Each structure stands twice: as C-alpha cells, then as structure tokens.
C-alpha cells in the first residue's frame with residue numbers, strides 16, 4: 492500500500508497543500524517550525540483518526556479557520572482508495588472512505604497502516620511504563636479493531652469507577668454500585684490482557700533476529716509482558732484492593748498499570764542497560780513494528796521518519812535505511828547532509844518553508 496497524494500486545507504500552518512509522493516523514499520526538508528512534522532501528522536490522522544502527539548482536533552485546525560480537511564489518495568492492491576476527513580472545532584470529525592461516510596471513526600482502521608518513528612521513540616525503554624503501554628496500544632489499535640473497542644470501553648469504565656470512588660466520599664450508599672463497574676472492568680480488562688500477551692508473543696517471533704543483526708551478533712533480546720494482574724486473578728485482586736481504592740479514590744489494579752520489560756542477554760536493560768543498548772533495542776522495536784504490520788495485514792505499512800536520522804549514529808542510520816526495502820517512506824529532516832553519502836536511493840525531495848512545499852526534483 493502506498494500514499495499517492497495528500498491534500499490539506501486549513502490543517503495546522505497549511506492553508507492549502509497538494510503533495511504527490513513517490514512510492515519509494517520521499518524527503519521533506521526545511522528549517523525548524525516550517526511544517527514538516529505537520530505533514531506526517533496529517534498522514535497519521537488519516538491512518539488512525541488521531542494525532543500521534545495526542546493533539547485535539549481543535550488544535551490541529553488552522554488558527555484562523557473553523558474547520559480543516561485532509562484528503563488522502565491511496566493505492567491499495569492496485570486500487571485507488573480515498574480517505575476524506577473533515578475536522579471541526581466543536582464537533583467530532585467526519586470521515587469518508589471512497590466518498591462513503593463512515594458511521595464510526597473506528598471503521599477507518601486497517602485501510603492505511605503507518606509506522607511513525609520520532610526521536611522520542613528512542614527513549615521508550617527508559618521511559619515510564621505509560622509510554623510503553625501507549626506504544627503497544629497505538630499499534631494494536633491500528634491492527635485490531637476489537638482491541639480498540641475493548642480499550643475504549645475499559646478506559647471509559649475506569650473513569651466512571653474513579654468518579655464513583657470520589658463521589659462515595661460524600662455518599663457511602665454509592666458503594667453498592669461498585670460491583671457493577673467491577674464486572675465490566677474485569678470483562679474488558681481480561682480481553683486487553685489476553686491481546687497484549689499475544690502481541691508480545693508475535694513481537695518476540697520477529698524482534699529476536701532483527702536485534703541480533705542490529706547489535707552485530709552480540710545481543711539476544713526478549714520482550715516480556717508484565718501484566719499488573721493476570722486474566723485469572725484480576726477479579727480477586729480488584730476485590731482485595733477495594734478498600735485501598737476507596738481511600739485513594741482511584742482504581743489501583745488492572746491493565747492500565749501494565750508494563751513491558753526488555754531483556755538483553757539475560758538482563759533487564761531498563762535498569763541495567765547502557766544508553767546505547769536501550770537505544771538499539773528501541774530501534775529494533777520500531778523495525779519489528781514494520782515487520783509485524785506486514786505479517787499481520789499482509790501489506791506494507793507506510794514508514795514515517797520524523798527527524799530521527801540525526802539522532803542515530805551512522806551505523807544505526809545505515810541499518811535503518813538498509814531495512815526500508817520497498818516500503819514507501821517519508822523522512823523529515825532539517826538538512827540533506829545525512830544523505831550525501833547516498834546510502835539510499837531518494838526518489839523525491841521536497842523543501843518545506845512556512846507552510847509551502849516545493850518539489851525539488
């Protein structure tokens with residue numbers, strides 16, 4: 492699958508933009524704050540309905556406008572497909588595939604798969620557990636619509652349960668209602684735990700070989716799922732934590748506390764690894780993400796590399812660029828110096844300047 496072109500209207504600092512991508516490697520370069528990342532963000536929104544930064548629709552719409560449009564033309568298995576998005580300041584966004592309006596935003600998922608790689612991803616190993624959960628969730632939501640549904644339900648119910656715990660402070664009678672939320676939390680929570688467990692299994696089938704090569708044959712990696720509670724003891728743990736939850740006015744157990752552990756040559760590299768080891772593992776994780784999408788969907792994702800090359804040493808840069816293969820890639824950078832050695836074939840170069848994009852070849 493490839494993105495043929497992208498049209499923006501009042502999206503961030505773009506009043507109007509029409510950009511045609513090559514099916515190979517595309518470079519967007521320009522000074523800071525010109526709008527390079529905004530283009531990748533628009534693509535990410537077209538794929539997932541959400542901003543990779545977690546920005547709200549009203550923040551994405553141009554300061555001077557009330558609505559924005561994103562049109563993405565795709566080539567999927569030889570067929571031209573089109574995604575239309577209409578973002579509004581105070582209403583939820585409208586989405587259409589091939590001009591047919593979707594009833595639910597989630598129906599979009601699966602049409603366009605992207606792998607987004609930014610410098611922040613390189614610290615995923617040493618970050619707090621929330622970042623690793625976010626990584627897994629963002630990936631699974633793209634790959635599995637039922638996961639997206641279960642996760643949304645779970646988060647909604649946790650928020651409602653937490654509100655009830657707060658309200659109980661003034662009204663002890665509400666305690667009887669906790670059981671209703673608990674049952675639902677367990678139902679959706681168990682599904683999430685199960686899918687995350689499978690995800691880690693699928694990831695381990697891929698990451699091992701990638702990391703072995705990337706570390707020059709020195710390191711064996713394994714990802715371990717560390718669920719806060721298991722499918723089987725969730726109910727019991729939730730019950731046990733009830734008095735504590737009432738005191739804390741928040742839900743203290745469940746998959747919203749899960750973590751993922753990276754073991755290299757037998758040690759947990761979050762605690763004991765060097766910074767280089769942690770960054771190499773993060774790169775392996777991103778490269779595995781590409782392979783995982785290919786394996787699960789049977790189609791190539793589009794790779795979006797946001798300013799990431801300047802963060803990597805030449806060894807790791809080469810490894811990343813050599814592994815792109817025939818995947819459509821869109822790279823942002825401030826200058827073209829990273830490419831002077833011609834390590835990869837660049838098919839199209841665009842210069843980005845204050846919301847205007849000029850094709851230079």
Ligand SMILES: Nc1ncnc2c1ncn2[C@@H]1O[C@H](COP(=O)(O)OP(=O)(O)OP(=O)(O)O)[C@@H](O)[C@H]1O
Pocket residue numbers: 502503504505521522523524525526527528529530550551552553554555798825843
């Ligand atoms: N809603 C909006 N309306 C108009 N302009 C916006 C909006 N949101 C952000 N911008 C502008 O977009 C610009 C930033 O764009 P972007 O993040 O794409 O820059 P960049 O080229 O990737 O820069 P860098 O090299 O620093 O990463 C900023 O100048 C910002 O003011």
Ligand SMILES: [Mg+2]
Pocket residue numbers: 527528529797798823
């Ligand atoms: Mg940027």
